[in-house]
Amino acid sequence: MLRISPVTRGLAALRVLARGGGPTLLWRAVLTAALVAAIGLLPWLSRTDPALTVLKARSADRDPAPGTLRAIRDQLGLDDGPWALLGRWLGGLPRGDAGTSWVSGTQVLPDVVHSLGASLLLMAGALVVAAGTAAAVCARTLRLGARGRLGARGPGGTATAVLAALPEFLVASVLASVIGVQLGWLPALGWYGPQWMVLPSLALGLPAGAVLGRLLDDLLPGAFAEPWAVAAAARGVPPNSVARQAVRRCVPGLLPNLGLFVVGLTGGSVAVEQIFDIPGLGRLTLQAALAQDLPVLQTGTLALVLLAAAAGFLARLAVRLLVGPALRDGALHSPHRPGPPAPRTLPLLYGALLAAVIGFGLPRDALALDTLARLQAPSLAHPFGTDALGRDVLARVSHGALTTLGIALAVSAAALVAGLLLGLLPRLSGPLVDTVSAVPPVLAGLLVAGIAGSGPWTPAFAVGVVAWAPLAAHTSSLLRQERATTHLAATRALGAGRWYLLRHELLPAVLPPVTRHALLRLPGVALSLAALGFLGLGAQPPSPEWGLLLAENQPYAERAPWAVLFPAAVLALLGALAVTAAGGVRLPRRTRPGRPAGPPGKRAEPAPERRQSRPDALLVPVSTSPTEER
Structure with missing residues (x-):
């Protein structure tokens, strides 16, 4: 058996990555430039006076007199416009000069x-x-x-x-x-x-x-x-x-x-x-x-x-x-199998419990204030207790579920579709995923709010902008491995076309795990939506969104832990429901292990298996391929 050293394999991997690196690097540079330019335009996109914002950041108590604001504009060169500021910042980067902070005045x-x-x-x-x-x-x-x-x-x-x-x-x-x-x-x-x-x-x-x-x-x-x-x-x-x-x-x-x-x-x-x-x-x-x-x-x-x-x-x-070379030579086995059917008891139990909590709290008033009942412990009158303003926590959890879950499901479904479609085009989506993933959700929300303005759908759009990236990366990775499997190589050799392989082999193998991944991220999407709303980019208090409940009651966690624990428990219940329901997302494969399905009109034959000459080769399932043997 011919052994390939790790150094040789690493150099070969670098050559493979470098062959398609030209267009990818150009596309990555364009995306980075667009992101930096959008950030440079943020004060002007937000339709606020940048000098006023800088003055508030420097000294919140100082009177924003016209002369003061004019001095700040002259000092920072704001009258020159965003493109001149961006050009000066970019010009200093090659010299190791990223400019001076507008607020602190330091490098x-x-x-x-x-x-x-x-x-x-x-x-x-x-x-x-x-x-x-x-x-x-x-x-x-x-x-x-x-x-x-x-x-x-x-x-x-x-x-x-x-x-x-x-x-x-x-x-x-x-x-x-x-x-x-x-x-x-x-x-x-x-x-x-x-x-x-x-x-x-x-x-x-x-x-x-x-x-x-x-x-x-x-x-x-x-x-x-x-x-x-x-x-x-x-x-x-x-x-x-x-x-x-x-x-x-x-x-x-x-x-x-x-x-x-x-x-x-x-x-x-x-x-x-x-x-x-x-x-x-x-x-x-x-x-x-x-x-x-x-x-x-x-x-x-x-x-x-x-x-x-x-x-x-x-x-x-x-x-x-x-x-190793197995990815290139089509010597892998498919890691995606139908698997045993998932139990349906737990999803039904979690779903019924979540529906009961929501249904029991909907008849209650989520906005009613009772200053004499502030931070009361759970009781028959208030099963989840009350918050710092005397509002019923159960009512707020139930009413917040209608908007939070609805928007979270819509955003998750859109992210799943976008992730699958873009994951099919790794050359296009790879640099885009890297660029989008570098933007924190809060910064994405500020950019979206600056362009589209604050509103009830601003958090949904901001979270959707970044939520598809991990699903696209997952799709591309699974497709890359699935294309290198032996049964797919045999099916291609029998004359199967690209669309036939995509419809009958690739998508049935990739869609279930990516869908389970999307369901696993559903609670995080719901929380991100409400967190952006708390920052003033969407729904405002007294909206009973779940993230707002957690953020509002967090300062009282030691005195009234129920005000935080019950909303967190409902969010964890949503996560348990999503994970257990994801276990049932398993599409049956049309092929049996070792017997690929050929295109219509052709009989499929078993894929040939190479005999291993040494017992220790059984422990190298990934990096061994037919080209490494003689």
């Missing part, structure tokens, strides 16, 4: 570099927590699959859903108040050393690890059902070795989403950085966006875009290294 680049370092360190800690959480989610599936129990899954669907559905700022608040303040085990505020990393890393890594673990758990049964795993188990190969190779077989399908998580943990952790007082890049970018501090905002966004491009490139390179 921008050192502050951005310092904030980026803090965010990267926090991201590394969160990834460690996410990896441990994902391993815990998949532990039982790995153990059962390695022992030959094909199709077996772990029972952690509900726990995974609860972790994935809990908002990061709520997890951060609980950890900071309980572990940091009440118990005093770890510091809760500041950024001074490794001890200060633990709590924010847990707050960021637990939900991300739950999502990644669920996606990996979705692929593992198909890997354990492949011929190499069956033969390895029959020959008595240790289960731990089979489990390691099964994880290696499934990781390439998750690497694009892992790259998106890296960027999201760096730029999207604004709430966690605010709660723990961490000088990160997400917090710096949000403060600059609210103050319309363009030099800081543009430099921070450019740093996030470059980070997203680097993460995407490393993810694609890692896929090439892990999969």
